Amino acid sequence: MDIYLHIIIFFVLCLTFVVLEKILGPHLEKNEPPLLTHKVPLFGHFYGLVRYGPEYYTRVSAKSRPPIFTLGIFGTRSYVVNTSQIIHSIQRNAKTLSFAPLIPYVAERIAGLRPELCKAWFVDNGRFDEGMGVEHHRLIHHTLYTVEGARQMNDAVLTELKPLMDEIPSWGTNFGIYKWMVHVISQTSFGAVYGPNHPMNDVEVEKAFWAFENNAGSLLTSVWPKYQARTAWNGRKKLAAGFLKYYQDGNKGASTFVTMRRKLFEENGFKIEDIAQFEAGMSTPILSNTAPALFWLIREIYARPELLAEVREEISHAIIKGSRDGNPTFTMDVPSLKTKCPRFVAVYHEILRMHGIGTSARRVLQDTIVDNKYLVKKGTLILMPFAPVHAEQKWWGKNPASFDINRQLKTDGPKRPAVAFRSFGGAPHLCPGRQVATLEILCIGAMLISRFDVEPALGYWTTPKLTYTMSGIATPSSDIAVDMKPLPGTDGEWGYEMGNPKLKFSLASN
Numbered sequence: 001m002d003i004y005l006h007i008i009i010f011f012v013l014c015l016t017f018v019v020l021e022k023i024l025g026p027h028l029e030k031n032e033p034p035l036l037t038h039k040v041p042l043f044g045h046f047y048g049l050v051r052y053g054p055e056y057y058t059r060v061s062a063k064s065r066p067p068i069f070t071l072g073i074f075g076t077r078s079y080v081v082n083t084s085q086i087i088h089s090i091q092r093n094a095k096t097l098s099f100a101p102l103i104p105y106v107a108e109r110i111a112g113l114r115p116e117l118c119k120a121w122f123v124d125n126g127r128f129d130e131g132m133g134v135e136h137h138r139l140i141h142h143t144l145y146t147v148e149g150a151r152q153m154n155d156a157v158l159t160e161l162k163p164l165m166d167e168i169p170s171w172g173t174n175f176g177i178y179k180w181m182v183h184v185i186s187q188t189s190f191g192a193v194y195g196p197n198h199p200m201n202d203v204e205v206e207k208a209f210w211a212f213e214n215n216a217g218s219l220l221t222s223v224w225p226k227y228q229a230r231t232a233w234n235g236r237k238k239l240a241a242g243f244l245k246y247y248q249d250g251n252k253g254a255s256t257f258v259t260m261r262r263k264l265f266e267e268n269g270f271k272i273e274d275i276a277q278f279e280a281g282m283s284t285p286i287l288s289n290t291a292p293a294l295f296w297l298i299r300e301i302y303a304r305p306e307l308l309a310e311v312r313e314e315i316s317h318a319i320i321k322g323s324r325d326g327n328p329t330f331t332m333d334v335p336s337l338k339t340k341c342p343r344f345v346a347v348y349h350e351i352l353r354m355h356g357i358g359t360s361a362r363r364v365l366q367d368t369i370v371d372n373k374y375l376v377k378k379g380t381l382i383l384m385p386f387a388p389v390h391a392e393q394k395w396w397g398k399n400p401a402s403f404d405i406n407r408q409l410k411t412d413g414p415k416r417p418a419v420a421f422r423s424f425g426g427a428p429h430l431c432p433g434r435q436v437a438t439l440e441i442l443c444i445g446a447m448l449i450s451r452f453d454v455e456p457a458l459g460y461w462t463t464p465k466l467t468y469t470m471s472g473i474a475t476p477s478s479d480i481a482v483d484m485k486p487l488p489g490t491d492g493e494w495g496y497e498m499g500n501p502k503l504k505f506s507l508a509s510n
């Protein structure tokens, strides 16, 4: 074909896209956030989202970083928010800007729950403030975040953890550290939440969970998920079968969270198969952030020998030495981890800031003015990526892209508001498992640091590339092979002492 014909076709196509974009819109009203244009008309943002997933929300505005902008795709619009100030205003308008309507949608797409059960989640009053969904929200926060709920869960975490840490030498040499962490976190968290008979006692179910989790995003984007999202679909099917057996066996020893959730669902017409299906899909928050958070904590500490020595010294003050029947005993005193290890806890905060890449979402139920100036329209979606907020110099200081625990230890300057830290989400949907997760991650970390040297097989720590999963914490796409060698003088019986359950880890989001 003649080159001129190519050029003519190219220009005609471009013109068609430009005209179509103009016709389709979105046509913004006065005061709506400015539209972020793309140099490729019509398809530019769509392609970006398919290619980069939710990371696109941060990427697309990285250069100009407007405080809030409208993202238009084929005439539809959503708003992307880049500042903690506007997020604060969104959180204050929780009645009209709500996460609630998205839950049944996720339960249907991600968990595969029957549509009629999803429809019955809320009373159809347009406000999403009545019905089973509201009771479910209350139940979650009451059973996971209250002192009694957290105490039960924390005790179970520590019981599960002890043998898993003792078993490390059985992993041999040169094994993937992330693989090890995924196993330890799966067993500990599922043991704590679902009790000793949890479905992941079956190693095939554990594998199925991670196959599902790593690919769950494809269930949201495919038209025929059974065929287009096969890995996630098949993983979820196996996981649901594991949960079904668990519930048929009577979910013995489960946490109050699980027993009360089963009761609530049964009272609302769920069959046991539905409960298993729901748990299969909606158990992801329990695991998917914890494993990568542990990974970054350990990687950032062990990759810095000086920091490792400082943190090890700090943690040594949380270990009570003794003896039983002539054998040495070592007890990790959890309250001391909370109060006497500021640098260790600061590393945890810093990795959650640096590697927190999630996006919170809210549905607009009524036209609302946010931050006293921006109009957000009913029926649209508001997206709040964590990364731009975690880079606000006002709150985090200079060079936000660098790892620096001093920014977490700093006590001078203006008090940083809770809204500047997003990794546990934001009110009224703050992660109810944040204290349990923190205890779990820091207890595994402290035990590893006190008992083992971790040496990468390559002789140095690499920075793995990332993969897009459902996790709000960046997930490594490849593993790092390591040797874990017991430190001299650490032979003996290791355990944990929980202490006063009312004493919490200090967290940026409280």
Ligand code: HEM
Residues within 6 Å of the ligand: 099, 137, 140, 144, 189, 193, 285, 286, 287, 289, 290, 293, 358, 360, 361, 422, 423, 424, 425, 426, 428, 429, 430, 431, 432, 433, 434, 436, 437, 438, 472, 473
């Ligand atoms: C470092 C680990 C963790 C991180 C970073 C994390 C973060 C989050 C985030 C960002 C949300 C969504 C909040 C929103 O929509 O705005 C969430 C929700 C949730 N998380 Fe966590 N989470 C972690 C560990 C855990 C653990 C261990 C549990 C359970 C024991 C848990 C239970 C939940 C539940 C049940 C929800 C849903 C809450 C709701 O619907 O209101 N999370 N988490």
